[in-house]
Amino acid sequence: MKLKKKLLIVLGAVVAAAFISGASILAATTLGTQSDPLVTLSYLTSKLKPQIISDVNASISAAEASLSPSLDAKINSFKSDIDGKLSGSTAQASAFTLVTLDKNQTLTCGVGTELLLRIGTATATGSAPALVDSTSGSTLSAGGALEANHMYMVSIQGNGLKATAAVKVLVRGSYVVG
Numbered sequence: 001m002k003l004k005k006k007l008l009i010v011l012g013a014v015v016a017a018a019f020i021s022g023a024s025i026l027a028a029t030t031l032g033t034q035s036d037p038l039v040t041l042s043y044l045t046s047k048l049k050p051q052i053i054s055d056v057n058a059s060i061s062a063a064e065a066s067l068s069p070s071l072d073a074k075i076n077s078f079k080s081d082i083d084g085k086l087s088g089s090t091a092q093a094s095a096f097t098l099v100t101l102d103k104n105q106t107l108t109c110g111v112g113t114e115l116l117l118r119i120g121t122a123t124a125t126g127s128a129p130a131l132v133d134s135t136s137g138s139t140l141s142a143g144g145a146l147e148a149n150h151m152y153m154v155s156i157q158g159n160g161l162k163a164t165a166a167v168k169v170l171v172r173g174s175y176v177v178g
Contacts, residue, residue: 096170101163109154113173120167126159
């Protein structure tokens with residue numbers, strides 16, 4: 001029994017000495033300091049940074065590839081709309097329409113609509129100035145008679161003309177027959 005006690009004491013002393021020496025060696029090392037870092041700057045710049053950049057570029061390329069067709073389609077749609085408007089190819093904006101009115105019918109127009117009285121008689125309707133006579137450079141008040149073959153422009157929304165007889169008018173722009 002005495003022998004066991006001595007052996008246990010010696011073994012405890014050896015373990016304690018090993019623990020103390022290990023702790024002192026660990027305390028003496030400088031792991032994770034500026035002189036001995038856990039992760040080196042060269043690892044970050046040569047390995048980690050290129051990997052991150054590669055992953056980001058791959059994500060951007062995938063997103064660009066998925067969005068590019070729809071973006072191209074929208075760009076082409078806008079381009080054709082703009083080309084059509086610039087070339088004046090839209091029939092409603094660039095071509096005259098022949099409108100026939102019976103006596104006492106009205107033609108109510110949008111701003112910028114052009115009128116050219118071809119046959120019959122009509123009077124201007126709307127607020128002053130009802131119509132601008134582009135041919136003579138004057139204005140026509142409500143109730144004033146339109147002259148045949150004069151170009152008139154509507155400058156106020158809702159202005160137009162009222163037929164006092166059967167009328168044929170060339171119209172370019174928006175209008176409503178009433």
